[in-house]
Amino acid sequence: MPLRVLAPAKVNLGLWITGTDDEGYHRITTLFYRIPLYDEIIVDRWHESTVRCEGIRSTSDNTVYKALRFLSEYVGQSICLKVIIKKRIPVGAGLGGGSSDAAAVLYAANRIFNLGLSLEDLISVGAKVGADVPFFLLPERAAIGRGRGYDLEPVDLYIPGEWILIFPGVSVSTRKAYDLFDAEGRFTRPEDAEKKVRELVGAIKEGDFSLMENDFEQVILPRFRAIRRAKEILINGGWNAVMSGSGSTVFGIGGTNLPLINKKFKVWYWRE
Numbered sequence: 001m002p003l004r005v006l007a008p009a010k011v012n013l014g015l016w017i018t019g020t021d022d023e024g025y026h027r028i029t030t031l032f033y034r035i036p037l038y039d040e041i042i043v044d045r046w047h048e049s050t051v052r053c054e055g056i057r058s059t060s061d062n063t064v065y066k067a068l069r070f071l072s073e074y075v076g077q078s079i080c081l082k083v084i085i086k087k088r089i090p091v092g093a094g095l096g097g098g099s100s101d102a103a104a105v106l107y108a109a110n111r112i113f114n115l116g117l118s119l120e121d122l123i124s125v126g127a128k129v130g131a132d133v134p135f136f137l138l139p140e141r142a143a144i145g146r147g148r149g150y151d152l153e154p155v156d157l158y159i160p161g162e163w164i165l166i167f168p169g170v171s172v173s174t175r176k177a178y179d180l181f182d183a184e185g186r187f188t189r190p191e192d193a194e195k196k197v198r199e200l201v202g203a204i205k206e207g208d209f210s211l212m213e214n215d216f217e218q219v220i221l222p223r224f225r226a227i228r229r230a231k232e233i234l235i236n237g238g239w240n241a242v243m244s245g246s247g248s249t250v251f252g253i254g255g256t257n258l259p260l261i262n263k264k265f266k267v268w269y270w271r272e
Contacts, residue, residue, distance in 0.1 A: 092171025094245025
């Protein structure tokens with residue numbers, strides 16, 4: 001019988017790029033937070049793995065295909081599923097949609113095939129798929145991510161109030177964002193990033209969102225007028241605003257008025 005699962009989006013309340021490791025991967029310190037924007041995924045046992053994502057062509061490097069391949073290798077048996085993704089999270093938006101889809105399918109496969117894998121097992125598989133995948137496997141809503149992003153420390157955090165999310169209609173690939181950062185960005189020292197994320201968690205718990213920041217903004221905002229404009233609109237409207245991930249989505253917290261927003265922009269608004 002098909003299994004329906006929801007794959008949530010995330011925002012980065014803070015993101016600092018602290019350098020690269022010995023293999024050339026970027027090291028970050030970030031504060032992840034899940035938000036109520038979801039892809040809907042229908043999963044069923046099948047004779048081969050197929051992935052159909054509404055409106056998007058799925059190829060073998062799709063995160064869901066990769067998740068099923070790495071899971072099959074991990075358990076030593078062929079894990080084949082028919083996966084239908086009803087996409088709601090924009091692609092190339094810095095909201096982790098592809099990673100969340102992969103995590104949801106790993107969870108579903110564990111149930112459908114009665115694999116009995118622990119959370120640690122699933123995280124081991126997820127880390128091979130993508131840096132954000134392990135976060136979406138956690139039961140907690142928030143976590144500090146370090147290293148490549150999957151060295152996780154769950155955080156007890158709930159953010160009530162008004163939220164707004166603007167997708168400005170352009171996509172930014174993570175690879176392109178890092179290439180731009182490598183060319184012109186300034187790393188944050190690891191000890192400074194650690195101090196910043198601790199202070200951010202404490203401030204948010206007190207209802208202060210002024211410490212939110214994202215190192216990617218150094219190179220993304222000057223080059224993408226639509227993203228820069230989205231942030232300006234929110235700030236001018238009294239929102240605490242920052243770009244999520246490597247872009248292009250900008251979100252705001254703690255405002256009270258809905259600003260006038262270009263009709264080309266996609267907007268989500270909710271109250272926690």
